[in-house]
Amino acid sequence: MIVSAVKSSIGKISTDLLTAFIFQDERLFKQKSDDLISLFGAPLQSALSSKDFSGKEGETLHLYTGNKRSPRLFVVGLGESKKFTIEKLRRAAATAAKKGNSLKVTSVGIEIPDTEVVLPESIEDVALAMSEASLLSLYKYDKYISKAKDGKKLSRIEFITASKYTSEIQQGVRQGQTIAEATIHARDLSNAPGSEIYPETLANDAKQLGRKMGFSVTVFDKKKILSLRMGGLIGVSKGSDKDPRFIIMEYGKQYKKRGTIILVGKGVTFDTGGISIKPSAGMAEMKMDMAGGAAVIGTFHALPELKLKRHVIGLIPSVENMPSGSAVKPGDIIRHYNGKTSEVDNTDAEGRLILADALSYASTYKPSVVIDLATLTGACVVALGHYASGMMGNDQEVMDALETAGEKTYDRVWQLPMFDEYEKLIKSDIADVKNVGGRWAGAITAGWFLKKFIGDYKWVHLDIAGTAIQEANQDYIPRGGSGAGVRLLIEFLRNWK
């Protein structure tokens, strides 16, 4: 897809489908419809005076202009200007791109609306949001669909601006494209079947990305993992024919003086539950149990292109959780990288076991901040559904910054409490800690388990079980792997002190 920003009036642009936006407010509606009517004349005059279309949020109007330069006009309602947000603009841009896609036209022109008085965001952020959402809305995981793709396809999106801020808009559009591509990388990894993405191939994907984008990647194999005594990775992977990997990505070492930020992602490439096996209904979703790792890889995809001036390390412990004669069993005890032991009461609570190794290994870098992302608990999905990631941690400032980043990107988080009372629920009689905490507050007891393994650093845990795996298609988020966490982390990294 070619995405660009062009300086032009929408009346002069030549494109297969021209999209304009209109507010519902009486005055703004009148103003904009007068403008459009003066450009496109009669067909629009009758459509807009019919009252069938009043600029309500999500309402659309598609008509043929009789104009050779822009034969099709698509008008998208933005609702009331008072209630307008940048997320509504993302959705409107997604509507425009999807319309072009369904009409099978080659190019779509999308006007950058004048949002100066209605939105607090800069024009660059507005352009970024529109470009990321339009690209993300076109995503489809179709790698394994063999039916011949018919030739004609949308291949160009042009953002049109008549404002003097063309260079800011160009910059925003470019960054939006980078961020969308990074998110799409995470989606592709999540959606790939377990037969394609297992620890070794996940590591290869990271290595390939590192070579392409220019950051370093080190991968520990089973032998090295054994020698480091990462008992969580060894224990969980024991039941599988696939060996574990521990993936380390490093970007921006020259900025170490500003501190090291570590991103840790759960990389369970398939979670059957192990001996504590899951029910078969819905188990296929567990190919996405590496979405935390995918979010970290996706974030690294964007860092070099955004030229972020930060030292960032990505750690992905990766295993396949399978039942077999050699699998870890309930009642077994594991010794983790930092020497602490955990009682495996349920082999389906495997993510925390491998994250324990990664979080204690993180200490070796003396990081200032560590953020882990994991599709960790079904309980988090019960609590928050699919619209917010569960957040826990030991530093309110980092959590507040993530909350702000979440609001801005709409890749949202919601903080859960870490009261001391919850800690008692994971007490073990035979080991330092037990890997499950009983029926209640499952997302929080999982967070508490992780907390037992962190070092002397600011730490935040994001449970992305609900957000990374979506049930229904939304404006620019498809069913399946959503790439949740990528936009959030990028926004956080760009702003963290």
Ligand code: BES
């Ligand atoms: N990968 C699952 C959590 C999950 C569930 C992610 C649904 C996405 C959607 C995790 O490994 C798991 O199985 N957790 C158990 C923990 C329990 C045994 C304490 C769960 O949530 O049931």
Ligand code: ZN
């Ligand atoms: Zn599990």
Ligand code: ZN
């Ligand atoms: Zn899992």
